[in-house]
Every structure is written in C-alpha cells, then in structure tokens.
Amino acid sequence: MSIASKAASVTFDAVTKAFGPVVAVDQVSFRVGAGSLVTLLGPSGCGKTTTLRMIAGLEMATEGRILIGDQDVTSLPATDRDVSMVFQSYALFPHMTVIENVSYGLRVSGLPKSAASEQAHDGLALVGLKGYGDRLPSELSGGQQQRVAVARALVLEPQVLLFDEPLSNLDAKLRRRVREEIRDIQQNLGLTSVYVTHDQEEALAVSDRIIVMNNARIAQEGSPRELYEEPADLFVADFIGDANLVDAEILSVEDAVASVLIGDLELSLPSRGLSKGPARVAIRPQAISLSESATGGGMQGIVRKSSYLGSHIEYTIETAIGELFVIDGRVAQAIAQDSDVSVELSQQGVTLVRSTESAL
Ligand SMILES: Nc1ncnc2c1ncn2[C@@H]1O[C@H](COP(=O)(O)OP(=O)(O)OP(=O)(O)O)[C@@H](O)[C@H]1O
Numbered sequence: 001m002s003i004a005s006k007a008a009s010v011t012f013d014a015v016t017k018a019f020g021p022v023v024a025v026d027q028v029s030f031r032v033g034a035g036s037l038v039t040l041l042g043p044s045g046c047g048k049t050t051t052l053r054m055i056a057g058l059e060m061a062t063e064g065r066i067l068i069g070d071q072d073v074t075s076l077p078a079t080d081r082d083v084s085m086v087f088q089s090y091a092l093f094p095h096m097t098v099i100e101n102v103s104y105g106l107r108v109s110g111l112p113k114s115a116a117s118e119q120a121h122d123g124l125a126l127v128g129l130k131g132y133g134d135r136l137p138s139e140l141s142g143g144q145q146q147r148v149a150v151a152r153a154l155v156l157e158p159q160v161l162l163f164d165e166p167l168s169n170l171d172a173k174l175r176r177r178v179r180e181e182i183r184d185i186q187q188n189l190g191l192t193s194v195y196v197t198h199d200q201e202e203a204l205a206v207s208d209r210i211i212v213m214n215n216a217r218i219a220q221e222g223s224p225r226e227l228y229e230e231p232a233d234l235f236v237a238d239f240i241g242d243a244n245l246v247d248a249e250i251l252s253v254e255d256a257v258a259s260v261l262i263g264d265l266e267l268s269l270p271s272r273g274l275s276k277g278p279a280r281v282a283i284r285p286q287a288i289s290l291s292e293s294a295t296g297g298g299m300q301g302i303v304r305k306s307s308y309l310g311s312h313i314e315y316t317i318e319t320a321i322g323e324l325f326v327i328d329g330r331v332a333q334a335i336a337q338d339s340d341v342s343v344e345l346s347q348q349g350v351t352l353v354r355s356t357e358s359a360l
C-alpha cells in the first residue's frame, strides 16, 4: 500500500463548533504533523468526538478554519475529504463476510471487484487476519472485529485516519494488544492519525503528542513525557497519571528555582513562572518514599490503608498536608497498617502547578 506518500497534516485554526447554545468546541487550534499520531484526551463531554467529526467533515465548523495538508477543507463535505474513521462500535455489516466488509469502501469508490478484493486481502494481512476473509463478523471475537474495522479504514489509504475510542469494547488484556498493533501499523505505514480516548494510560502509550481537552478547550498539548512531568495546571496533573494535589508555600525564587515548603519539608523545584506565596504542588505516588523509623528526617505520617497488588503496594498515609496516596515497589518490606512512618519526597515527580482557575 502507498498510504505513507498520501499522509497529510491536519490544522485547526481557532475552530469553534456550537450546537445551538451548546459550545462543544471553543476556539481550538492545533496541528497534527503528517505521519504522526496525536491523541485527543479528556473527560466525557469535553469535545473530543466533535473535533474528530469536524476533521472528517461529519460536522461543519461554526467558526475558524480546518486544513488537510495545504487544502482548506472547512466547507468541504465528508464525501470530498480523504479521511476514514474507525468507530467505537466497529460498525461492520453483519450480513457481509469479512472480505466484503473490508472491500466495501473500495467498491463504492468504483474499484472493480477483483482489485478491491486483492487490496482487502492485503489489508487483512496487515492487521494479522489473513485467512479470515470468508467468516461473518459474528464468527469473530471482539478484538478480531475491531481489527477488521481498522483494515476497512486502512485499505482506503486515507490522508488522515481517525479513531474514536476504538478499544473501549475490549477487555483490558486485549486493549493493550490491539493498541500496540494499531501503533505498529500507524508507524510502519507512516499514517497521520488522530486518536480519541478518555483513558490516560492508552494515550501515554500510543501517542507522539497528546492534546488534553477540558470544557471544549485545549488544556495542554505536548509529548506524553511533557504532560506527565510538566503538567500546566491542576486539571492536567490530575488527569494524566495519579497525583496528590497539596497546598504548599513558595518561600523564595531565584534563577527559576523555587524553594518550596510542603508541610515541613523543603524542596527546590523549577519555579515554572510562579512567584513567592501560596502555591499548589502535584506529587506523583511514586515520588513519595516511606520509612518506618518515625524519627527519620521526613514528615510524620500514619499508614491508614495498605493494599498488596503483586508488583507494588499502595498506601494511604495520613499527614499534616492531608492524605497521600503512595505507590511503593518494595513489596518484601510491607509496612503494617497504623504504623508511624517518615515521609520523604524525591525531586523527580513533584511539580509546582497553577491552579486551574488562574489558568483561565
Ligand atoms: N449533535 C449534537 N447536538 C447538541 N449537542 C451536542 C451534539 N453533539 C455533541 N453535543 C454536545 O457537545 C459536547 C461535546 O460532545 P462530544 O461528543 O464531542 O464529547 P466527547 O468528548 O466525545 O465525550 P465522550 O467521552 O462522552 O464521548 C457535549 O456537551 C455534547 O452534549
């Protein structure tokens, strides 16, 4: 297949979509580079599907401009855009065989039956379903049906491939496998893909870049690592990975390094443009270390809950700055409930964050 050569960028320039009084997408701008996979991540109702549907031309923008490659497609109908979409519900035709499902779009676009069938077989091989062409969708597992849906979108060799929560009907194990397959195919073929999910782990795993949306707007855009390590505000810190959000005090700032008081612990952290005064910090559960000697140099705490999860132990620790959720990999040295502990913070995994209100 020659998809890579056709892969095109997608550009949103101050795009708004209103459904009557409901503003589903509000002044959103971003660019998806050709051949990259960008994820739209955010809570239910934040505008992810609406954004995707505007790329496909299934919804028309109320304001702003949408480009695919260099072409302004803002008012182009879906049928004239070179985009295919994989839906959450697979949307396979139940009475058609797998091969008929995959060749359907090609036939509709005028390809003779034999050529369409040949390309459909190539598409099925790409998703690891060689030899399944004569089955009906009902004779496949959920994961196999989802791969047929991916093959059906792939064979159209679109400039842009869209995925709307493609894995949400699959169980946890299969979700991981199919998401790795989708990522492999996307990278091998150099496809431009926009992927919608509300699962932060899935987003971190598959994306070149992630756009976090909240209330119809972009909260932050960046690489998975940037979003996890440098969340712009409390919303992003809380949404991407677990975080303990606690009050802190910036004692002083010098050369972009803040001296921060968290409970009775003092840490030097990147100031991230904040100045002296009350502040908030996001503390990752892995950044907290516990020791049983209550006389340690750390902050005092009491173990309120502890859950053994095989590869790690999760603790809830009561401290002067509130309850802290802690993930500890030292399963051999479990600390019993009600023990006194000394709590220390590693620099890595503690971040000063703007409160979401002041970000608006
Ligand atoms: N056709 C429509 N008419 C009116 N309102 C709509 C329509 N489609 C979406 N909305 C509203 O626009 C907002 C964004 O919806 P959208 O489907 O884009 O959210 P989403 O981020 O995909 O959510 P989810 O994770 O639940 O799928 C919601 O408030 C929704 O109710």
Ligand SMILES: [Mg+2]
Pocket (backbone or CB within 6 Å): 048, 049, 050
């Ligand atoms: Mg949606």
